[in-house]
Amino acid sequence: MTGIELRAVTRRFGHQVALCDVDLAVRAGRVHALVGENGAGKSTALKILSGAEHPDAGSVLIDAGPVRLRHRRDGIDHGIGTVMQQLSLIGDLTLAENHILAGDRFRADRGRAARELTGVAERAGLRIPVDTPVAELELAQRQQGELAMALARGARILLLDEPTSALGPHETEALFDTIRTLADSGTAVLLITHRIDEVRAVADDVTVLTRGRVTLSGAMTDISDERLVAAMIGEQDDRTEPVRTVAPRTALVLSLTEVGTAGSKGLAGVDITVHAGEIVGVVGVGGNGQRILAEVAAGLVTPTTGSVRVADRPLTGDAARRETVSYVPEERDEALLPDADAAHSAILRTLGRGGFRTRVRTLDWPAIRTFTDTLMRRHDVRPASSTVRVGALSGGNRQKLVVGRELDANPVVAVLHGPTQGLDPRAAVAIRAEIRAAADRGTGILLISADIDEVRELADHILVISRGRIVDEFDIGQYSPTRVGRAMAGVTEGAA
Numbered sequence: 001m002t003g004i005e006l007r008a009v010t011r012r013f014g015h016q017v018a019l020c021d022v023d024l025a026v027r028a029g030r031v032h033a034l035v036g037e038n039g040a041g042k043s044t045a046l047k048i049l050s051g052a053e054h055p056d057a058g059s060v061l062i063d064a065g066p067v068r069l070r071h072r073r074d075g076i077d078h079g080i081g082t083v084m085q086q087l088s089l090i091g092d093l094t095l096a097e098n099h100i101l102a103g104d105r106f107r108a109d110r111g112r113a114a115r116e117l118t119g120v121a122e123r124a125g126l127r128i129p130v131d132t133p134v135a136e137l138e139l140a141q142r143q144q145g146e147l148a149m150a151l152a153r154g155a156r157i158l159l160l161d162e163p164t165s166a167l168g169p170h171e172t173e174a175l176f177d178t179i180r181t182l183a184d185s186g187t188a189v190l191l192i193t194h195r196i197d198e199v200r201a202v203a204d205d206v207t208v209l210t211r212g213r214v215t216l217s218g219a220m221t222d223i224s225d226e227r228l229v230a231a232m233i234g235e236q237d238d239r240t241e242p243v244r245t246v247a248p249r250t251a252l253v254l255s256l257t258e259v260g261t262a263g264s265k266g267l268a269g270v271d272i273t274v275h276a277g278e279i280v281g282v283v284g285v286g287g288n289g290q291r292i293l294a295e296v297a298a299g300l301v302t303p304t305t306g307s308v309r310v311a312d313r314p315l316t317g318d319a320a321r322r323e324t325v326s327y328v329p330e331e332r333d334e335a336l337l338p339d340a341d342a343a344h345s346a347i348l349r350t351l352g353r354g355g356f357r358t359r360v361r362t363l364d365w366p367a368i369r370t371f372t373d374t375l376m377r378r379h380d381v382r383p384a385s386s387t388v389r390v391g392a393l394s395g396g397n398r399q400k401l402v403v404g405r406e407l408d409a410n411p412v413v414a415v416l417h418g419p420t421q422g423l424d425p426r427a428a429v430a431i432r433a434e435i436r437a438a439a440d441r442g443t444g445i446l447l448i449s450a451d452i453d454e455v456r457e458l459a460d461h462i463l464v465i466s467r468g469r470i471v472d473e474f475d476i477g478q479y480s481p482t483r484v485g486r487a488m489a490g491v492t493e494g495a496a
């Protein structure tokens with residue numbers, strides 16, 4: 001077989017069996033979807049294929065021959081390109097500079113690297129700014145940058161860990177076009193996703209993992225949606241959707257007035273109001289200012305023009321933020337301490353308010369441990385143990401930890417950027433219910449999300465962002481897909 005395979009692979013972390021006797025064959029010229037709930041072992045499988053992790057038993061084969069991938073470098077030398085959930089780019093450097101660093105080149109020729117990367121990206125239909133520091137790019141742009149870098153290094157095997165989780169529908173479609181074209185020209189593509197519609201849209205083959213074991217595998221043409229759903233999400237309780245009622249507008253809790261930020265990718269003239277108990281959704285094509293908007297609304301970045309007020313007080317600095325504003329950043333790891341145990345991350349907010357101090361001003365660790373275990377159980381973080389290292393939790397479980405911590409704090413305002421990205425359908429439903437419940441308790445929520453269905457389900461009021469400006473806004477009752485699509489594409493009608 002041409003392509004890459006896992007054969008009878010088992011991988012344990014302590015007592016945790018992440019993969020058990022897993023076979024997975026990703027063939028040249030085909031797109032193979034790897035699906036399963038949070039913590040099922042998908043990222044571990046991908047890391048073993050890339051050389052970043054090693055199996056305890058079983059083997060990796062490329063073009064039917066066993067290979068020993070000691071680290072990612074070996075994988076790259078075998079033509080494997082990887083785009084992980086946690087990106088490996090250096091934030092202070094541009095994509096072109098990252099490309100130079102990744103490529104063993106002794107002479108740093110920035111112009112050449114930029115041209116090479118732009119050329120590869122354009123041929124693949126990716127649009128990436130190669131000369132902007134990576135820290136200023138949206139997650140979607142960083143992912144596309146990593147993909148372009150992998151292609152520039154000549155990858156013939158592509159491993160993509162949830163590349164669509166931060167993308168809107170149009171961007172997803174464009175990425176799938178790219179993936180399809182690459183597969184048609186002989187690339188073997190492994191794609192991790194939580195969305196069945198995406199599996200249907202792009203995959204030729206599918207493998208479902210359930211708690212580390214393969215529970216379904218085969219060609220898409222042989223597998224019905226029902227079988228796929230059953231294998232992916234098991235038994236679901238079909239709770240009916242609650243009837244949506246738009247919250248009456250009460251006290252104003254967050255207001256952005258004429259907010260602008262520096263730089264060509266900044267915000268301009270942004271006015272947003274969020275009332276207590278209201279959910280205001282912001283949708284748009286990724287890279288149109290969502291990240292800076294979230295940072296400004298959460299008080300991390302001070303705008304160059306205009307003002308931000310929370311509960312009618314100017315939002316200044318860290319102190320104000322901790323007391324009243326919760327923030328789930330697009331990149332979850334910015335809100336966690338990956339190298340420490342879960343307790344350290346669980347108390348990040350509370351500590352700032354002087355919580356968990358004993359009378360002699362030391363930290364009350366028994367109380368912290370109990371608090372953390374309860375928080376993790378409440379939000380179904382697996383394993384629910386305060387001593388687990390955060391970096392050892394799966395991506396979805398880290399996401400549950402951050403969102404749970406931020407919503408539990410009963411903030412005046414919560415700024416949530418992509419709160420359900422990377423979550424399996426069951427976990428996403430649970431988090432949406434928590435967002436709704438937080439609003440019902442009176443928190444004003446600014447929900448910035450690439451998932452239009454999610455915004456539609458939750459938001460009372462919707463704003464469309466394009467090139468750093470709010471180009472359209474309307475109450476949920478006026479929602480129409482055409483209107484949103486047009487506004488996202490830069491065609492406005494009605495309010496501006």
Ligand SMILES: Nc1ncnc2c1ncn2[C@@H]1O[C@H](COP(=O)(O)OP(=O)(O)OP(=O)(O)O)[C@@H](O)[C@H]1O
Pocket residue numbers: 013016017018036037038039040041042043044045382383391392393394395396397422424
């Ligand atoms: N470095 C590690 N140390 C300890 N445990 C780990 C480590 N990496 C993964 N695990 C555990 O292995 C299991 C599988 O994790 P993995 O990240 O592969 O899941 P996943 O299917 O990718 O989940 P998600 O959809 O949430 O990203 C989880 O229980 C996780 O906690």
